[in-house]
Amino acid sequence: xxxxxxxSEPMAATVSDGLDDLDRALIVATQAGLPLVPDPWGAVxxxxxxxxxxxxxxxxxxQDSGVIRRVAAVPNHYRLGYVANGMTVWNVDDAHIxxxxxxxxxITGVSHCYRRPRHLPEWPYNLFxxxxxxxxxxxxxxxxxxxxxxxxxxxxxxxxxxxxxxxxTGLRLARRPGPPR
Amino acid sequence: MAALDQLAPLDExxxxxxxxxxxxxxxxxxxxxxxxxxxxASEAQVIERLQTLQQCxxxxxxxxxxxxxxxxxxxxxxxxxxxxxRDRMAEVINRSPGVNHNYAREHDFNxxxxxxxxxEGRLEARLDALExxxxxxxxxxxxxxxxxxxxxxxxxxAELEVS
Numbered sequence: 001x002x003x004x005x006x007x008s009e010p011m012a013a014t015v016s017d018g019l020d021d022l023d024r025a026l027i028v029a030t031q032a033g034l035p036l037v038p039d040p041w042g043a044v045x046x047x048x049x050x051x052x053x054x055x056x057x058x059x060x061x062x063q064d065s066g067v068i069r070r071v072a073a074v075p076n077h078y079r080l081g082y083v084a085n086g087m088t089v090w091n092v093d094d095a096h097i098x099x100x101x102x103x104x105x106x107i108t109g110v111s112h113c114y115r116r117p118r119h120l121p122e123w124p125y126n127l128f129x130x131x132x133x134x135x136x137x138x139x140x141x142x143x144x145x146x147x148x149x150x151x152x153x154x155x156x157x158x159x160x161x162x163x164x165x166x167x168x169t170g171l172r173l174a175r176r177p178g179p180p181r
Numbered sequence: 182m183a184a185l186d187q188l189a190p191l192d193e194x195x196x197x198x199x200x201x202x203x204x205x206x207x208x209x210x211x212x213x214x215x216x217x218x219x220x221x222a223s224e225a226q227v228i229e230r231l232q233t234l235q236q237c238x239x240x241x242x243x244x245x246x247x248x249x250x251x252x253x254x255x256x257x258x259x260x261x262x263x264x265x266x267r268d269r270m271a272e273v274i275n276r277s278p279g280v281n282h283n284y285a286r287e288h289d290f291n292x293x294x295x296x297x298x299x300x301e302g303r304l305e306a307r308l309d310a311l312e313x314x315x316x317x318x319x320x321x322x323x324x325x326x327x328x329x330x331x332x333x334x335x336x337x338x339a340e341l342e343v344s
Contacts (some may be wrong), residue, residue: 001313008305027245027247030244030245031244031245031247032242032244033241033242033243033244034242034243034244034245036209036213036228036231036232036235036243037228038213038214038228039210039211039222040212040213040277041210052210053210055206056209056210057206059245060208061253062245063245066248066251067247067248067322068245068246068247068248069245069246069247069248069329070204070205070245070246071205071206071212071244071245071246072202072204072205072206072243072244072246073198073199073202073203073206073231073234073240073243074203074240074241074243074244074246075199075240075241076238076239076240076241076243078239079237079238079239080199080239080300087286087293098326101326101328102328104328105328105329112327113327113328113329114324114325114326114327114328115325115326115327115328116257116322116323116325117322117323117325117326118217119320119321119322122289122320123290123320123322128257128322134193138330152283158288160286160287160288160293161286161287162284162285162286162293163285163286163287164284164285165284166271166274166275166278166283166284166285166292167274167275167280167281167283167294168281168282168283
């Protein structure tokens with residue numbers, strides 16, 4: 001149940017995470033990168049009728065709320081030698097997954113570490129860890145280190161190498177969603 | 182390796198910029214001036230270097246990294262399709278509105294994609310529609326919890342120079 005001003009479903013709430021139309025417009029305007037000019041905030045804000053300080057304040061607010069993880073020089077890891085990646089999936093004891101998830105996320109070469117639902121019987125894996133290395137052998141040794149770290153709490157795991165990238169685009173946020181029902 | 186040709190001209194300043202700012206840059210009025218001060222260069226130099234690094238794709242961009250899960254609804258999904266049908270199915274998935282990543286992977290579940298939508302209801306509707314079009318069940322794997330440390334990656338500068 002939800003009322004229009006306060007959606008109660010957790011997933012729907014993420015949409016209205018304090019974002020308004022202008023925040024959404026800023027996401028659209030900056031998701032491919034900031035303009036490389038002395039005053040990038042002013043340049044981004046101009047077509048939206050915002051001054052640089054307002055843009056900066058909104059970006060800061062989105063960063064504080066976690067919508068923006070960071071504003072950074074984002075390296076293309078593939079170009080920088082991290083040519084191998086493997087999506088590793090692990091069947092980890094639910095009782096220990098939070099502690100272990102945090103430990104796994106701190107390992108070098110791990111870019112993403114998520115808990116996801118199992119779908120039994122065909123999908124028993126509940127921890128997803130994306131590994132990046134300079135070679136497949138390096139990814140395999142990272143996975144081996146992970147297996148040791150997880151120890152008895154892990155029943156089974158797989159490394160799913162990508163054989164082809166069929167599509168890859170950044171976040172696309174085109175329109176504002178309608179009001180929650 | 183082709184990438185090394187592009188990397189050959191990277192100098193101290195380029196490396197310093199990447200090492201120092203891949204985990205974040207200051208949200209101040211003149212961010213490139215602040216970066217310049219930290220690396221001992223001028224604002225114009227920093228801007229020019231960042232442009233060059235973007236052009237040769239060493240940097241994919243300079244800007245915000247969004248948490249997709251908080252900026253809308255999104256979900257990792259997978260389907261198991263016969264190898265002979267994989268490319269055709271991949272086309273269907275790629276055409277489907279909201280799909281922003283699609284990887285072939287070596288597993289029975291051989292197509293892995295990320296579906297996005299403005300909200301949870303529309304996300305489910307898109308997945309239902311795609312499932313019907315594909316004629317196979319879509320494994321839905323929403324993120325339940327994210328463990329983020331975000332240490333960035335140590336760039337293997339020395340190794341990149343060899344060859």
